[in-house]
Amino acid sequence: xxxxxxxxxxxxxxxxxxxxxxxxxxxxxxxxxxxxxxxxxxxxxxxxxxxxxxxxxxxxxxxxxxxxxxxxxxxxxxxxxxxxxxxxxxxxxxxxxxxxxxxxxxxxxxxxxxxxxxxxxxxxxxxxxxxxxxxxxxxxxxxxxxxxxxxxxxxxxxxxxxxxxxxxxxxxxxxxxxxxxxxxxxxxxxxxxxxxxxxxxxxxxxxxxxxxxxxxxxxxxxxxxxxxxxxxxxxxxxxxxxxxxxxxxx
Numbered sequence: 001x002x003x004x005x006x007x008x009x010x011x012x013x014x015x016x017x018x019x020x021x022x023x024x025x026x027x028x029x030x031x032x033x034x035x036x037x038x039x040x041x042x043x044x045x046x047x048x049x050x051x052x053x054x055x056x057x058x059x060x061x062x063x064x065x066x067x068x069x070x071x072x073x074x075x076x077x078x079x080x081x082x083x084x085x086x087x088x089x090x091x092x093x094x095x096x097x098x099x100x101x102x103x104x105x106x107x108x109x110x111x112x113x114x115x116x117x118x119x120x121x122x123x124x125x126x127x128x129x130x131x132x133x134x135x136x137x138x139x140x141x142x143x144x145x146x147x148x149x150x151x152x153x154x155x156x157x158x159x160x161x162x163x164x165x166x167x168x169x170x171x172x173x174x175x176x177x178x179x180x181x182x183x184x185x186x187x188x189x190x191x192x193x194x195x196x197x198x199x200x201x202x203x204x205x206x207x208x209x210x211x212x213x214x215x216x217x218x219x220x221x222x223x224x225x226x227x228x229x230x231x232x233x234x235x236x237x238x239x240x241x242x243x244x245x246x247x248x249x250x
Contacts, residue, residue: 001084005088009058010098012054014099015054016096017099018050023046040177040178051066052171055169068089069145073145073223074153119204121193121200122196122207124138138214140183141180188218
């Protein structure tokens with residue numbers, strides 16, 4: 001596999017985790033007695049903006065997945081070769097861990113900050129921001145990731161408005177966060193979940209299984225649903241996409 005593609009996936013996932021989780025850790029509740037913190041809406045926008053900017057900057061190299069669930073969903077949707085999936089997933093996870101390491105250095109530069117307090121990790125029950133149950137978290141992550149794949153596959157299909165796929169995908173991720181941050185702190189991305197959890201430790205790692213299982217299941221459901229309802233092969237792309245800007249960003 002072309003190492004440039006793996007590098008682009010690692011770098012794009014690094015940017016997603018640093019920008020999205022960084023906004024949650026550093027800026028969401030900044031100076032709570034003032035209006036300077038960005039809150040839930042700001043964090044949601046940050047995640048969307050990382051995907052949007054990363055897709056424009058790197059999508060022409062690797063396809064701009066930045067998410068193991070997206071990669072595996074595109075395999076299920078026959079948009080990406082299965083043989084390349086393992087390399088993409090490993091690159092994405094390494095990028096996420098590197099971003100979490102950088103963020104940990106920054107965040108612990110102020111007295112009183114404890115990584116074990118959460119560090120933008122995902123969770124359910126006591127680790128859910130709103131105290132939501134395992135079942136609620138499972139349903140949320142499956143459904144949100146499924147719809148994310150529907151948007152990705154639709155926005156990158158031949159005949160979609162040219163050059164706008166990153167905008168649609170970034171805005172979809174923003175909307176997903178606006179809905180689901182209170183439930184799970186929003187994953188829909190196993191790599192994004194893994195990086196912060198490794199530094200937060202404890203029960204954050206113990207609950208990590210859900211944030212691999214649910215997004216991957218949801219992504220596969222979304223991709224299969226899209227192809228079943230909306231995508232006949234003759235109407236779709238003529239070849240699997242891996243980054244050709246004339247075919248797709250995503």
